[in-house]
Amino acid sequence: MSPDEARAIFPTEREAQAALRMALRDVSVLDAIPIVRDGYERPDWLGSLASLYERAYDAAHGNGPPVRALVSAPSQVGKTTCGQVAAVWWLNRDPRSFLAFLSYGQDIADIKSAEVRQHARELGIELRGDTTAKSLWYTKEGGGLLARGLEAGITGMSGLALIDLDDPYMNAAQAESAAHRRRVERGYRANVVSRIHPHTSVIVKHARWTPDDLIGTLEKEPGWESYRIPAVGDDGVPVVTMRGRDAAWWADQRARMGEHAWWSLMQGRPRAREGKLFTGVATYTVTPGEGRHAMGVDF
Numbered sequence: 001m002s003p004d005e006a007r008a009i010f011p012t013e014r015e016a017q018a019a020l021r022m023a024l025r026d027v028s029v030l031d032a033i034p035i036v037r038d039g040y041e042r043p044d045w046l047g048s049l050a051s052l053y054e055r056a057y058d059a060a061h062g063n064g065p066p067v068r069a070l071v072s073a074p075s076q077v078g079k080t081t082c083g084q085v086a087a088v089w090w091l092n093r094d095p096r097s098f099l100a101f102l103s104y105g106q107d108i109a110d111i112k113s114a115e116v117r118q119h120a121r122e123l124g125i126e127l128r129g130d131t132t133a134k135s136l137w138y139t140k141e142g143g144g145l146l147a148r149g150l151e152a153g154i155t156g157m158s159g160l161a162l163i164d165l166d167d168p169y170m171n172a173a174q175a176e177s178a179a180h181r182r183r184v185e186r187g188y189r190a191n192v193v194s195r196i197h198p199h200t201s202v203i204v205k206h207a208r209w210t211p212d213d214l215i216g217t218l219e220k221e222p223g224w225e226s227y228r229i230p231a232v233g234d235d236g237v238p239v240v241t242m243r244g245r246d247a248a249w250w251a252d253q254r255a256r257m258g259e260h261a262w263w264s265l266m267q268g269r270p271r272a273r274e275g276k277l278f279t280g281v282a283t284y285t286v287t288p289g290e291g292r293h294a295m296g297v298d299f
Contacts (some may be wrong), residue, residue, distance in 0.1 A: 003122055004038055017124030024092045024123070029053050032089045033081065037118050043078045045240045047076030048227045053162075055225045059098060060161035062155070064199065070215045072208045073229035074270035079205050083164050084112060087145060088119045090162070095125060095139035097161045102192070104170045106149040112166070113147030150184065153191035163192055165204045166216050175209030184214055207237035208270045218271065230282035231266040246274035 006016035010061045024032055029050035033040050054070045058068045074152045087099055101116075103109045114134045121127065126140035136146035148154055150168050154198035168184045169175040188204075196202060202216060232250050235238050254262045 004075075006167055006296075014124065015168065017122070020123050021092050024089055026266050029082065032277045033085045035082065036085045036123070037087050040078075040081070043082065043242060043244065044083045045242075046073070046078055046227060048071070048229065049079060049082050049203075050086070052203055052225075052227075053083070053090070056162050056203070057090055057093065059201055060199055061094070061142055066199055067203060068223050068226070069201075069203050069225045069227065070219055071203065071205040071227045071229065072215055073205065074231045074240065074266045074268075075207045075210075077229070077231070077242065080112060080166050083166055083203075084116045084119070086117045087164075088123065088125070091120060091139060091143055091145075092123065093123055094126050095141040095143045097141075097143045099144075099162045100146045100148070100154050100195070101162065102148050102150050102163065102165045103167050104148075104150060104151055104152070104174070106135065108167075108170075109147040109149055113137070113145055113154045116145055148191075149290070150178075150187040150191060153187075156194050158193055160200050163195065163200060165192060165202070167206045168204075169206060169209060172209060175213055178278070181210070181213060181217075188214060188218075207265045208268045209264055211270050211272065214271070228268040230268055 003016070003020060006020050007013065010016040010019055020035060021074075027035065030042055030047060032042065034042055049071050052071070055064060056067045058064050061293070067137060071079070087101070090097055090099065095298050101109060101113055103112065111134075117127070117137050119133070122137075127143075128140055135147045136144070142158040142216055146154060146160075150165065152190055154160070168188070169180075174180045174184075192202065201292060205214070206213070206215065208215060211218065215226070218224055229239065231238065231240050231245075232247070232251075234246065238247055250266075253266070257266070258282060
């Protein structure tokens with residue numbers, strides 16, 4: 001049942017909202033997407049991401065350990081929408097929870113936060129009367145959502161149940177700049193790690209750009225779960241099928257994008273640019289006691 005369908009069934013807006021809120025309590029995050037967002041299909045390819053939000057909700061309520069997850073997925077396949085709907089789904093169940101949404105800049109964070117707030121209002125989730133800012137708003141029960149650019153930080157906030165870091169890079173130029181990648185990593189360590197408490201879940205999600213982007217850096221550290229949502233599976237069957245994206249459509253995209261962009265952005269397996277095939281070469285200050293010799297030949 002979508003918002004439009006609920007309004008067609010129930011005589012008053014209040015009754016329609018109550019029915020939608022009740023429906024949200026009994027469904028998964030994936031099934032909540034068509035309820036919250038008119039015209040959206042159930043994105044089965046985001047099942048692993050959606051389940052992370054459900055586990056994070058459970059952890060915040062004492063059921064299981066907090067989530068520490070890295071999720072790579074192509075652009076424009078619904079990963080941000082999944083996070084936004086998860087926030088509405090979460091606050092509908094527990095309006096006392098406080099969540100944080102971070103992205104590459106304050107402007108985009110404000111836009112995404114305003115959309116979550118609008119969905120909450122459409123469902124009749126009661127917001128505090130003085131809730132007007134896009135970057136910080138509260139439910140009547142004291143929960144709510146904080147939205148920030150990654151470098152702005154989330155100081156002054158305590159008791160965050162979830163930190164959702166979505167798309168820390170605005171474009172390829174940022175992601176391929178070593179200096180900017182270091183800024184993103186510093187922003188994460190200074191502004192995210194410092195706000196984690198024992199029950200806070202952290203989900204980092206973005207399209208892959210380079211082997212040492214944020215996901216590539218963090219997955220080398222212990223304690224992270226890592227998920228890859230490719231556009232096309234290893235068997236050649238499309239994983240993402242929204243709006244007619246069949247095998248032929250993805251093949252055309254691959255031809256237009258080129259192999260480097262395809263494997264990085266769409267498949268979540270970033271490669272070095274041409275001329276940098278061999279990376280991570282080991283060097284030694286003391287001669288190893290044992291070893292092997294290898295020769296690479298470029299035909």
